[in-house]
Amino acid sequence: MTYTSDNLGKVIELGPITDILARPLTELDLGSLIDHFQRMNEVDRYTRFFSAVSDDGIRNIVDGFDWSRMIAVGAFKNNLLLGVAELGWESGQTPARSELAMSVDREYRNVGLASWLIKDTFRMGQDRGVREIYASWLGGNDPVGRIMNRLNARMSVDRSVCRADIALDPSFVGATELDAGS
């Protein structure tokens, strides 16, 4: 599948949410990321980090992000980071295989924000050489399953952990837009 979304740097509206700006995140956004993750409740922290995480734990996780091994796109409204989609890879300089993670503030969910961020993250990933993306989530986290389904991911389940695999098009050269959600 090829992703050529080009929303980065543009101000858009999604459903009732106006004036959203999506852009790549950098180390300069550490504070916004920490604030965004710390606004999550216990359940969301568990689903995002696969463990119970305190505020200090979140700070440590974000401080430990290795920005040379990740791509992150964030959506801002009035300088508040509403949501983020991230791709991370294990080692080496070619991120051929990357893991996807995502989160959106509760009051901004279900208008497509995560799906939108994911497509821009995939596009950036493709440009960096990402060819395979995978995501894991706990069974019962239905929104993630819906999103992965709409991305035509190959889905599997092992006990209560769901997994999606998505292959990106190696011939991608930045052509026309494909809305993977349609």
Ligand SMILES: CC(C)(COP(=O)(O)OP(=O)(O)OC[C@H]1O[C@@H](n2cnc3c(N)ncnc32)[C@H](O)[C@@H]1OP(=O)(O)O)[C@@H](O)C(=O)NCCC(=O)NCCS
């Ligand atoms: C997963 C998450 C990022 C989704 O964010 P979002 O911006 O609401 O996602 P979208 O609006 O793009 O899509 C949500 C989809 O889930 C569906 N959905 C929402 N709540 C649902 C529910 N309770 N049951 C089933 N489907 C649901 C929506 O209808 C939508 O699907 P559709 O587009 O086919 O209609 C957000 O729920 C979140 O931050 N969760 C906590 C962190 C997490 O679990 N991260 C994933 C693991 S890394």
